[in-house]
Amino acid sequence: MPAAESDFASTAATIGIIGVGVALFDIALIPGMIIGVAAAIAPKYVPKLGERLEPVFTTAVRGAYKVTKLARGAVAEAQEKVLDIAAEVEAEDTATSAGSGDAH
Incomplete structure (x- = not known):
């Protein structure tokens, strides 16, 4: 697996684990988490x-x-x-x- 795919898979796994934790804590926090994740990874994976x-x-x-x-x-x-x-x-x-x- 190339480094970029490994990095993306690692990031996706981390986000998934955090998402499950957030869902267990309070389901209402998920939309904010999604927006935050998108804002954090968008510049890296979609620079234009x-x-x-x-x-x-x-x-x-x-x-x-x-x-x-x-x-x-x-x-x-x-x-x-x-x-x-x-x-x-x-x-x-x-x-x-x-x-x-x-x-x-």
Whole structure:
């Protein structure tokens, strides 16, 4: 077995053993472990991946920015409506209190 294959097999075995340990400890940790492993081994086994993924990453960031901007606008509009309703309720309560005070 060539050194590169042996190194990959050793890395895969180590990752497998750690994965089993993580699964025994808490299954919810597995996605984070997978992301960490991928981030650690990607530069070694796929050196040109960064160059290829840069346009995808840029597009994803731009899309996330646009969605965030739209969400902020929607939240601001909803917040304004809630504050308007709260002000109306407070005005009605004040008017009701003032009206009941005059009746006594």
